Amino acid sequence: MIRMKFNEKLFACSVLALSMSASSLAFATTAAQAPTIRTMSGAQATTSLEANATALIVIDFQNEYFSGKMPIPDGMKALKNTQRLVKFAHDNKMPVFFVRHLGPANGPLFAEGSKFAEFHKDLQPTSVDHVITKATPSSFVGTDLDKQLKSWGSRSCWSPV
Numbered sequence: 001m002i003r004m005k006f007n008e009k010l011f012a013c014s015v016l017a018l019s020m021s022a023s024s025l026a027f028a029t030t031a032a033q034a035p036t037i038r039t040m041s042g043a044q045a046t047t048s049l050e051a052n053a054t055a056l057i058v059i060d061f062q063n064e065y066f067s068g069k070m071p072i073p074d075g076m077k078a079l080k081n082t083q084r085l086v087k088f089a090h091d092n093k094m095p096v097f098f099v100r101h102l103g104p105a106n107g108p109l110f111a112e113g114s115k116f117a118e119f120h121k122d123l124q125p126t127s128v129d130h131v132i133t134k135a136t137p138s139s140f141v142g143t144d145l146d147k148q149l150k151s152w153g154s155r156s157c158w159s160p161v
Contacts, residue, residue: 055154056089058082059099059139061123064109068116079123086123095152098125099132099139 039045061079065072072078089096102117103110110117125131132145139145 051092051094053153053155055095055097055149055152056085057097057099057139057145058086058123060101061098061120062100062110062116063118063120064101064116066120069109079120083123090126090128095154096125096129097132097145097148098129099134099143099145101137102133102135 064070066075086096098119100119101110102112105112130148132143134143136142
């Protein structure tokens with residue numbers, strides 16, 4: 001079993017950044033200052049991860065949130081943090097799942113076939129990564145993400161959001 005230590009503040013900020021849609025919430029505090037569901041419920045802070053039971057899920061890092069109708073404040077900062085997490089996951093042989101939202105080809109957001117539905121040019125899945133396509137805000141509804149995570153041995157999924 002490989003156990004990895006990580007900087008809790010960096011990890012909390014980066015995990016918040018993994019979902020671009022979650023980043024659309026406007027707040028003036030940093031992730032380290034904002035209370036989370038875990039801390040409000042009295043859960044202990046996570047200080048290590050098991051590499052063989054951990055997967056990284058990168059959600060909605062698509063052009064719609066950078067140059068489309070829904071630009072995210074600090075989107076590039078979130079992207080840079082996520083690039084570091086993806087590198088960490090790759091270096092530690094952890095599976096990485098890129099989730100993308102696709103809307104109808106003639107729809108107003110994430111239109112299939114448009115540049116806005118594409119992943120940001122600076123955060124692209126590699127040949128070893130897994131790509132999940134969703135049609136709803138949820139990464140699990142209507143996808144096989146849960147099945148794929150379980151097949152890799154991932155036992156839990158959480159976010160400090």
